[in-house]
Structure formats: C-alpha cells, structure tokens
Amino acid sequence: MLRISKMTDYAIMVMVELLASQGEVLSAHALAERSRLELPTVSKVLKLLVKTGLVESYRGANGGYSLERNAQDISVAEIITAIEGPIAMTECSTEEGQCAQEDICGLRGNWQRISIAVTKAMESVSLAEMAQPVKPTAAPLHITTLNA
16 A cells, blocks of 8 residues: 655645645644644654745744745645655665666566656645545545456
8 A cells, every 4th residue: 555654644734734824924833733733743844844945934933834835836746755755656766776676677667657657646736725625535446457
C-alpha cells in the first residue's frame, strides 16, 4: 500500500488552517489548537514549510505564520516534496546508484514512468482544492486488471 507519512498529512492540515485564516498571521500554538495536533509536531512541520518557501514566518510579539503564495498556486506535490523529498515510487526512480540490483534489473525506466504519473496527479491538486470538503468513498479504491 502506498501512503504519505503522517507528517505530510499534518503539513496539509496545517496549511489548510492557514488558508482558512484568510491571510491572518497565526502562531504555531494557534495552528496546533485549530488543527488539534501537538505543538512540537506543528512546529516541526512549519519549519520545513518555511524552509521550502510554502509558508512565511513573521517574528515578534504579533508574529506567526501565513501562506507564502495563493493556495490555488500550491500543489499537493509541493507539500509532499517539502516534507518527504522528491516523489518517487522506488529509490532508483530519482537517482542512479541507489540500488544494488541496478545493473541486472530492467525496471528503472518503468518505475520512473509511474513516478512521473503519480507526481503529475499530485501536481494537479491544489491546496485550495484540498481545503474543500469531499465526501469520502465508502470503500477503498481498488484497481483491477483483466486477464486477457
């Protein structure tokens, strides 16, 4: 099963809270309360989001955090990359020399194709779209194949 990490999920939750604040600067404490996450977790996520330019930080008594750009211009792929690094299905998808089987395995090109498709799908969903409620499906999505 492919999953994003909890930290990435939390980063999206925090960014949705920043979007909901409509440009108001929020402290890490306020974001932790609004998202119902632990303050150390929110602080860690914010540090990574600031470092990658998705969130802006303000110092001082009235300091806090706000979105760096319009939520429509921030993709889910950017948030995932900020927390987890490049989106890739396998180690060899992004860089040569990461796998001991590389010389005898012919799958790298196919894994790269899949990684690109997943990345494009994530790039097509904005933070603004993530903030819009969608009713969850009743059952997990299953991809089936037909045997020919």
